[in-house]
Amino acid sequence: MLETLGNLGAGFSVALSPPILFYAFVGCVIGTLVGVLPGVGPLAGISLLLPATFGLDATRAIVMLAGIYYGAMYGGSTTSILMRIPGEAASVMTCIDGYAMARKGRAGAALAIAAVGSYVAGTGSIVGLMALAPPLATFALRFGPPEYTALYVLGLLVLAYMSSGSMVKSLAMAALGLLLGMVGIDQMTGYFRYAYGVVELGDGLGVVPVAVGLFGVAEILASAGQPAPPEVIKPRMRELLPTRQEWRESGWPIARGTVLGFLIGILPGSAHIIASFVSYAVEKRWSRHPEQFGHGAVAGVAGPESANNSATSGAMVPMLALGVPSGPIPAVMLAAIMVHGVAPGPLLIQQQPQLFWGFIASMYVGNVMLLILNLPLVGLFVNILRVPYPYLYPAILIFATLGVYAVNNSVVDVWIMLVTGLLGWLLRKLDFETAPVVLGVVLAPLLELSLRQSLAMSDGHYGIFVQRPIAATLLAAGAALVLLNLYSFVRRGLDWRAKLALAEKGEAQ
Amino acid sequence: MTTDRVAGIGLALFALIILEESWRLRLPLGTMAMPGPAYVPALLAGALVVSGVLIAAQGARAPRLGAVGWGEWRHAVAILAVCAFIALGLERLGYRLTMSLACAFLLVGIERKSLVTALVVAASIAVGTHYLFDTLLRVQLPRGAFGL
DSSP: OHHHHHHHHHHHHHHTSHHHHHHHHHHHHHHHHHHHSTTOOHHHHHHHHTGGGGGSOHHHHHHHHHHHHHHHHHHHHHHHHHHSOOSSGGGHHHHHHHHHHHHTTOHHHHHHHHHHHHHHHHHHHHHHHHHHHHHHHHHHHTOOHHHHHHHHHHHHHHHHHHOSSOHHHHHHHHHHHHHHTTOEEOTTTOOEESOTTOGGGGGOOOHHHHHIIIIIIHHHHHHHTOSSOOOOOOOOGGGGSOOHHHHHHHHHHHHHHHHHHHHHHHSSSSHHHHHHHHHHHHHHHHOSOGGGTTTTOTHHHHHHHHHHHHHHHHHHHHHHHTSOOSSHHHHHHHHHHHTTTOOOSTTHHHHOHHHHHHHHHHHHHHHHHHHHHHTTTHHHHHHHHTSOHHHHHHHHHHHHHHHHHHHHTOHHHHHHHHHHHHHHHHHHHTTOOSHHHHHHHHHHHHHHHHHHHHHHHTTTOTTHHHHSHHHHHHHHHHHHHHHHHHHHHHHHHHHHHHHHHHHHHHHHO | OBHHHHHHHHHHHHHHHHHHHHHHTTOOOBOSSSBOTTHHHHHHHHHHHHHHHHHHHTGGGSOBGGGGOOTTHHHHHHHHHHHHHHHHHHHHHOHHHHHHHHHHIIIIIITOOOHHHHHHHHHHHHHHHHIIIIIISOOOOOOTTTTO
16 A cells, blocks of 8 residues: 555656656547537547657657547546537536536536546546456456456446437447448458458458537538528536535435446446446436436536546556557557557556556546546537537538548548448438437447357357356346336336226226 | 337348348357357347337337438538548648548538638637647647648
């Protein structure tokens, strides 16, 4: 403990040095802008700025990129709450209740709860990262393909479970996303699948062009021609303070979101997105007033916003302790430090203490900076959204295209963005949710690979999924969700039957 | 036709195309114990066909397709055409020229802004983003045949 505190003190001496403070600030500002601008997510933002870090040393580079990552999580809530446009994919859930709160005149309170929740979760999860990284990383090391398969199945079941609309529609969208995620070279056999001769599709459909298309371009298509452009609700400074009741309602969701987000963040996948989805589902399930969800529930903002911020720190655990990126964003960040000759892996903490502890300390500092940027200065960022829409959307379209193109320097990604933009617009028109499609695209290659690896390990016996304790526990959790769903369905069925019986009784009388 | 019926049929057709493509590419299906490269896609396509049929079957009460409101379709087609132009022109014409033309078309052709304003805004966005990302941040953007 004393050693950890000593290391942290040394880390603060690095993090509070003017150059590191400067790059943390630049990262936080850019990250907030990336989060605020719809269609430009943290992956696109980090990918765009990766070449810019080549001239910096490893510590400055990773501090700036991390600032963009968690800055985007903070900033993403702004457009979600004020415009119902998710600044990035992890803010999709915040749109639902955040915007509903804004419509009720509680925009300032929603922004404050999102920012404070993000701050608490960000800071709390860094403590977790610092204290629990070694044992948790060891635990995650025990995950083999069967555990990952069970985890991804659980993720999809959670998705179906949390569906507020038609469950069939939600599952159909997840299946569509999983099918889109199958495009490209089969990782087990090398077969080229569903690429129609386009070599660039060998690596599959990128998450960035699909997400930007489904959320960013689809939003532009839906709103550009409307007689009244999307309304930007303008919060006032005095409205920023939530009421005592709102603070009370947000306390536990923030705490749960912090723990949940951190734990999910450690595991592979687009953790910050999954964490916000799962947190929303948990809050809705645990709430005494689930009917308020979708109509401005404070917990629907506090939980997901805390979870997605906490997940960013969680994602750093395998990246820093093992040198294993848990998703595309940590992978890009890892690439940034490898460019500087720093070898990632378990020895990183011993060999590069300045980098590791400086980075940890800079995350504390960064979270304070972001709280300042996102509360008193929220009006400044919102001004970007007050530019007349006919001028704003061409600029967003160009930023989105630039971000999508710059990830791989590939025009094919721009085409993917175009097609998924059209798909997203049509799905919105037909009243389908597009978020499960993105989750499906993220999970598809991981799920398929881990399933087939598991079966290869067990000579084709499906018993491997129940013989291993972690996999069995995860699947049991999934089964419990299915049973809960069935229970709700049966109860609804009984209600329906009871109503029918009453109607029949009425007719008889 | 209702929205759900159109969507259900569309999803089922998409799934059938995937199944047909798996067959056309002769992707091995494998077995339950040893799934091949077509196994999981075939399972998912099957699930999507079932979902599509269910959605279509239950879709009688959904709103009619025409009632959804397609007033923005002209804007949508124009924006998609601009995206296609960007995809085609980016590496041929270069970033600055492509983006200037795309942005100017949106502002003049779609939003009916004055030509001078549109040209100034379009050129500012294209040159500004190029300077920020290509020059300052060293993100290599395509210059095309004209070096733009």
